[in-house]
Amino acid sequence: xxxxxxxxxxxxxxxxxxxxxxxxxxxxxxxxxxxxxxxxxxxxxxxxxxxxxxxxxxxxxxxxxxxxxxxxxxxxxxxxxxxxxxxxxxxxxxxxxxxxxxxxxxxxxxxxxxxxxxxxxxxxxxxxxxxxxxxxxxxxxxxxxxxxxxxxxxxxxxxxxxxxxxxxxxxxxxxxxxxxxxxxxxxxxxxxxxxxxxxxxxxxxxxxxxxxxxxxxxxxxxxxxxxxxx
Numbered sequence: 001x002x003x004x005x006x007x008x009x010x011x012x013x014x015x016x017x018x019x020x021x022x023x024x025x026x027x028x029x030x031x032x033x034x035x036x037x038x039x040x041x042x043x044x045x046x047x048x049x050x051x052x053x054x055x056x057x058x059x060x061x062x063x064x065x066x067x068x069x070x071x072x073x074x075x076x077x078x079x080x081x082x083x084x085x086x087x088x089x090x091x092x093x094x095x096x097x098x099x100x101x102x103x104x105x106x107x108x109x110x111x112x113x114x115x116x117x118x119x120x121x122x123x124x125x126x127x128x129x130x131x132x133x134x135x136x137x138x139x140x141x142x143x144x145x146x147x148x149x150x151x152x153x154x155x156x157x158x159x160x161x162x163x164x165x166x167x168x169x170x171x172x173x174x175x176x177x178x179x180x181x182x183x184x185x186x187x188x189x190x191x192x193x194x195x196x197x198x199x200x201x202x203x204x205x206x207x208x209x210x211x212x213x214x215x216x217x218x219x220x221x222x223x224x225x226x227x228x229x230x
Contacts, residue, residue: 041229044074046205048222050092052121052214066115068094070220072205076131084131086145088187092123092218098157119157123218125149125209127187138195145189151211151218154180185209185217193226201226 050070070092078084095117127149135142156178162170189207196202206221 046224063097065096
């Protein structure tokens, strides 16, 4: 029953994520005029490091967060010489040690990864940001951004299963369970782009997102490539 419940939970989150992404991207594209060809469209793909070092769970059961990785995809268009709007999809994950009740007996050696953790946090964010240009030339653009989005947060952790097999009492640690939630968040970012020519460029991206209950999540920094279309 647990495996069946977990299967349907995962299917529900996959369906919800696809609907969220489709809605925000289509709505955002329509609002910026990109679909009408009114502005230069920049697509960005980035990779880098990800962590949740200030997660509010740290006071109770969130310990030893390890740096993970992220992938991002963004569509960006200028509103004027100073303002741009960006629609972004961001997917990051990292591991940590959960000392809470979900792990049952977290100090059992079999429940740990080699790096001393026992749980993984998956963060999927889709949202819209208003970007302000701090520096803007033909080749260089430095921007800071603030926006709103939806976070789908899933944490997967080790669980302990026990059962009797004849005269033997069996304990297994190779089972996994998960807990998930969705929240409104406020992404903040700082990015520096350099165009190699009229079409191709590189960028450095960093940022985080604010969620009032935690309060800061998704600290990240990485590199990427941009492609511009007229």
